[in-house]
Amino acid sequence: MMTMTHMESTVRYDNGYEDEYMLQEDEWDRDMLLDPAWEQQQRKTFTAWCNSHLRKAGTQIENIEDDLRNGLKLMLLLEVISGERLSKPDRGKMRFHKIANVNKALDFITSKGVKLVSIGAEEIVDGNVKMTLGMIWTIILRFAIQDISVEETSAKEGLLLWCQRKTAPYRNVNVQNFHVSWKDGLAFCALIHRHRPDLLDYSKLSKDDPLGNLNLAFDIAEKHLDIPKMLDAEDIINTPKPDERAIMTYVSCFYHAFAGAEQAETAANRICKVLGVNQENEKLMEEYERLASQLLEWIRRTTPWLENRTPEKTMAEMQRKLEDFRDYRRQHKPPKVQEKCQLEINFNTLQTKLRISNRPAFMPSEGKLVSDIAAAWQGLEHAEKGYEDWLLTEIRRLERLDHLAEKFRQKATNHENWASGKEMLLSLKDYETATLTQIKAMLRKHEAFESDLAAHQDRVEQIAAIAQELNELDYHDVAAVNQRCQSICDLWDRLGTLTQKRREALERTDKLLETIDQLFLEFAKRSAPFNNWMEGAMEDLQDMFMVHTVDEVQSLIAAHEQFKATLPEADAERQAILGIHNEVQKISQSYGIKANIINPYSAITTDELLVKWDKVKKLVPQRDSAMQEELAHQHAHERLRRQFAAQANLIGPWIQARMEEIGRCSLEIGGTLEDQMTQLKQCEHVIVAYKPNVDKLEGDHQLIQESLVFDNKHTNYTMEHIRVGWELLLTTVARTINEIETQILTRDAKGISQQQMNEFRSSFNHFDRKKNGAMETDDFRACLISMGYDLGEVEFARIMILVDPNGTGIVSFQSFIDFMTRETADTDTAEQVVASFRILAGDKPYILVEELRRELPPEQAEYCIMRMPPYRIPGAPPGALDYTAFSTALYGESDL
């Protein structure tokens, strides 16, 4: 039988199985002519296999085709290998009982999903070997091989794979099939050695001893592995291709033996693993519990510390606490956080592990539940927060306290500095010796101080407020603060009182000093004028009077009487003034003003006033007598005056009369100039004769002068008047005489007739508006105009120069005559004179001395010779005289 078909690969429970089995059946059908060798092998092997199972039921089979024919052992076999109970077998011996039992067995097999085609109960009952072997093979296949699963390969392939895997390490073993690969027996040995190296020494085996190998394997299997011998070594060696099924059957036993052992091992491992896991878990649980305890313990320890609220006194201490807390947070807590975290992780891990390994969840012991820990942790954190808050609050509080305390100290110090010395200052009695100005200054200063005090009120209140706050905030050194605050407040009260007292004292003193000041002012106001009055009075009373009349004296006397009348009033004033002074004295004494009270408004003392008053009183009668004396004096003077006056009143008019006489005389038109002359001369005589009268008057005047009398109301004539008048009279008469003389001369020289003279006189008199023997400029002009000379300004001015060369502003009668005669007469101009001389000179521009002497009277000739300047023109003989220059010079002109 060449065609030894392989069992096809994967035996699946369901689908492919039918086909395969069909294939098997076909094969089996074809192999109806089973190789006798194989039949033999199969018989041996299958029997051995059945027996390996039946022994558990306490029975065996000898002959596979016979012993199974009644079906009972078959059913038993099935029960053993399946572990299930079949239906009760029929206990009959009849054929149909056997068939029935076999059918039960077959039904059972069928019920396990095996399609039994062309295996009938009858054949089995009849003892058909092939059929039986086939059936057993089916059973073996189904119950020993089908369920093999190795790496997802099952049944035959799986078994093969298993063999391959297990024998892989053995290089001299190559399992490819279930027949020839097994012939050298090494495969079996390898399988054994693989699982139980203690059972054989593989290294000693060799291919060359297949028999030895096989037998060794079979022996060991039987002895140690509880696998009965199912194969014959010689059969295998001798058969070129051993029976596959027999090999498979035997190898499957190995599988079940080792796999079982493996399963056991796996089970043991699983158990170990489980136990290990369990142990591990338990360790974890313990660990958890331990850590949890630790942590909780730590929390339990730490929490009270965090809940401690005992405050420290100083900020430094609190800061230290804070530092400790910070350390805790920085150094101590993180590891604990880590621990907690770890705990949680552990717990979770543990739970997960437990869940994965199907273990019940870990329930920590009471108080160590996650929730407990979380709660405790929360509590811790809460305590922490609370602690931190508390620390910060405390620190702030202490900070504030420190700050406040410092503030208090500063303010208190400032205040104390300000207040120091104030008490003493306020207690000064400096106002007792102060002047009004000083008091006022003190008052102002005090006012300023009061403002300052008021301003400080605020500060004191602040200080008290701070102290209060320090008390409320429970400052550790609050006692000292309170003490200081108290002393400040006490001092403050005292200052207030003292301030008030001082104010009162100052004001009182001020009032008094004011009053005194007013009195002083009054004193000054009244004493000054009074003093002046007295001074004036003294002056007046001692006044050197110059009186010139009796009336004056009498008025002085009257004034003096008037003055005397005012004395009582003055005296009253004096007393009043003194009264003021006394008042001042009284006030300062009664109010104990110790200051040196002097009157700032007046330097006048009462003594001064008294002295002056006495003096005045003394002077009055002195004056009286002086007055009287003077009166007498004046009377005497008066007499002198009258005397003088009488005389002067005679002389004055007499002089006036004479003047008028002269005036009239000179103005007269009737009569000759000689007559006028005579008259005037007579007048002159009279005047001269009168002189003694004037002398006498001089005498009287002298007396008056000596008496220092300078006025005389009895006469309008002063001595000066008389003198001047007298002189004037004298001069007038002389001048008038002179004038007449001149007029006579002029008349004679110019050949003016008396009539002309009278005409001139008349004109002159007419225009002499003021009738004082002289014409003024306007008069003269009017005169000229009346004569028909309408002159322009320039010409008139020229004429005025001629007529009034000295610029006196008046034209005398003489000047008038001169002018008039010049006008009316042929004027001898310079030119005319020159012409005259020329004739004398024989038409030469010069004249000679002998010619002058020849032509002119000696006197005139000599005059000319003396006066004529030489004629200095080249060509002129020496001794030539310039008559032109001379003439113009004569006439007031010089040609140059």
Added chain:
Amino acid sequence: ESKVHQLISFYSGMYIAQLQGGAPWGFTLQGGLEHGEPLIISKVEEGGKADALECPLQAGDEIRIINGINLTGYRQEAIALVKGSYKTLQITVRR
């Protein structure tokens, strides 16, 4: 320079005349302190040197200074001073 002088003096009421050439100068003097009168030019000869000036002398001019010498007022003095000049005569007059 003399022009400036002239102008200044003209405006101040005084006028300086510079005559050249020597006598006769062509003007007539009148008055004098001898007669109690101011010293006046009474006549200026037409075409004479005094008349030929750019600003001629005029009748009525009062002579105050001759050749830089302030006059006392006497005519004899003035005459002497004029006759004393040779070829140039400087007269300051008040007009």
